Amino acid sequence: METVQEKNAYQASSQGYYGTFGGAFIPEMLYPNVEELRENYLQIISAPSFKKEYDDLLKNYVGRPTPLYHANRLSEKYGTNIYLKREDLCHTGAHKVNNTIGQILLAQKLGKKRVVAETGAGQHGVATATVCALMDIECIVYMGELDIERQAPNVARMKMLGAEVRPATCGSRTLKDATNEAMRHWINNPVDTHYIIGSVVGPHPYPDMVARFQSVISEEIKWQLKEQTGKENPDYVIACVGGGSNAAGAFYHYLDDLDTKLVAVEAAGQGISSGHSAATTALGTPGVLHGSRTILMQTEDGQVVEPFSISAGLDYPGIGPQHAYLYESGRGTFLSATDEEAVAAAFELTKLEGIIPALETSHALAILNRLGATTSETVVINLSGRGDKDMATYMKYIN
Structure with a gap:
């Protein structure tokens, strides 16, 4: 902390x-x-x-530190070195x-x-x-x-x-x-x-x-990565963002290390321009939501636009103010993944690594094919939660 x-x-x-x-x-x-x-x-x-x-x-209660797991088969598929920060193994199943x-x-x-x-x-x-x-x-x-x-x-x-x-x-x-x-x-x-x-x-x-309470995530990543690779700083840290607490925790100790790219992934829902999306930075403008000035999805007269995502945890019309600033300043790279892409990424991780992720986390996994990371680079993905709660949704995609 x-x-x-x-x-x-x-x-x-x-x-x-x-x-x-x-x-x-x-x-x-x-x-x-x-x-x-x-x-x-x-x-x-x-x-x-x-x-x-x-x-x-x-x-002794939550079970920290959570493992930093080198995902061998996922790494092989995407031609880079992918580590999963296993917040899904916390007591209660998430960060x-x-x-x-x-x-x-x-x-x-x-x-x-x-x-x-x-x-x-x-x-x-x-x-x-x-x-x-x-x-x-x-x-x-x-x-x-x-x-x-x-x-x-x-x-x-x-x-x-x-x-x-x-x-x-x-x-x-x-x-x-x-x-x-x-x-x-x-x-x-x-x-x-x-x-x-x-x-x-x-x-x-x-x-x-x-963010301070969640900063334990990046605090652990630094020493765990050094233990496994000899260096504290990965080339990329990726996390999904609704409000953004898991991303804030994963980014916290890397904010000043400009060589580490911070990648936030929002929920594009049925598509950014579909009218059924929660891709705040793509669709939003500055305004006030729930007590802070941030970026949110709103009409011209300031009415909040209803968000949409297959993932209940990303179904939010704004982002935290720190994320808004990371976006505006260019320190963070903000991407989005559709419902379809997130579900496909969830099944891919499950089949390659035997880990069923939460639908929220699946959005972070879904942008690996767009990242462009090389074989010499290191990618850390914050695996923010496990998929038990989403099985009813996943079952709809199983033939």
């Missing part, structure tokens, strides 16, 4: 800005909640006692738990008695419900009605863990709407409730705080 404020262009300023993106654009009623966090989070997470407890839980462990400890330090969260694919919801069960804290998770239908296994897991799952029935009934409902709940319960945001979105300090 990174706890010292970095002095470089790609980290948040003291006011939570990445270039012109970020900040805290919030209703007055939410100001006390956000300000309490902003004033306290760095001091709390920097304390030796916090770091000790956090690191212990990551090791999300790195952040929820950190935030539940933070909530305890702030004296909160209840947690509220939003979830799309359900992985963040499961990770939140898991840490709430661990710490005996009441948990309410908002989830889009459509996502509840297509991610039924994760809904069952959340309920088994003791969480109350509340459907978001407005709009597209997906992640955006679940986030709206969770924020409303937080506004109405400001004193005893902590909102665990699952991605690098929302008002400052959330994008910075979540």
